Amino acid sequence: xxxxxxxxxxxxxxxxxxxxxxxxxxxxxxxxxxxxxxxxxxxxxxxxxxxxxxxxxxxxxxxxxxxxxxxxxxxxxxxxxxxxxxxxxxxxxxxxxxxxxxxxxxxxxxxxxxxxxxxxxxxxxxxxxxxxxxxxxxxxxxxxxxxxxxxxxxx
Numbered sequence: 814x815x816x817x818x819x820x821x822x823x824x825x826x827x828x829x830x831x832x833x834x835x836x837x838x839x840x841x842x843x844x845x846x847x848x849x850x851x852x853x854x855x856x857x858x859x860x861x862x863x864x865x866x867x868x869x870x871x872x873x874x875x876x877x878x879x880x881x882x883x884x885x886x887x888x889x890x891x892x893x894x895x896x897x898x899x900x901x902x903x904x905x906x907x908x909x910x911x912x913x914x915x916x917x918x919x920x921x922x923x924x925x926x927x928x929x930x931x932x933x934x935x936x937x938x939x940x941x942x943x944x945x946x947x948x949x950x951x952x953x954x955x956x957x958x959x960x961x962x963x964x965x966x967x968x
Contacts, residue, residue, distance in 0.1 A: 832849070832931045836924070836927060836931075837849075839926075839927045839930075840923070846890070851892075854875075854883055854884065854893075856917065858893065858907055865904050865907065869884075871960075872964075874963075884907065891910055892910060893907055894907070894908050895907055
């Protein structure tokens with residue numbers, strides 16, 4: 814069992830648990846009802862308005878099926894709207910509502926502030942190096958994922 818504690822998969826899973834826990838606790842303490850995936854979706858929509866569900870899922874590296882449920886919750890909260898695409902009447906495009914923009918503006922500084930707590934125990938230099946190495950690893954393995962990240966053109 815002790816070998817498990819030094820395996821990349823185990824450590825990544827534990828770090829994800831810590832990240833979600835810190836995020837959820839901080840949001841709750843600040844009076845916000847938003848999950849990490851919902852924050853990601855709102856952030857991506859802020860910089861990529863008028864995208865469809867599949868494109869949004871790709872922009873945040875999330876599976877399309879779960880993305881539908883996330884969007885349903887965001888729409889029910891009045892944070893996004895779905896409209897018929899002007900170029901394809903069968904498709905729906907997504908946009909933030911004013912309420913969604915306001916929420917994103919309110920929570921983004923909080924999300925930035927909790928990043929240090931997710932990587933507690935590391936110095937600023939170590940955090941930078943860890944983020945660099947995680948980015949390198951994620952980029953190298955992106956296409957191995959069930960939900961690859963699809964960066965916008967030009968990024």
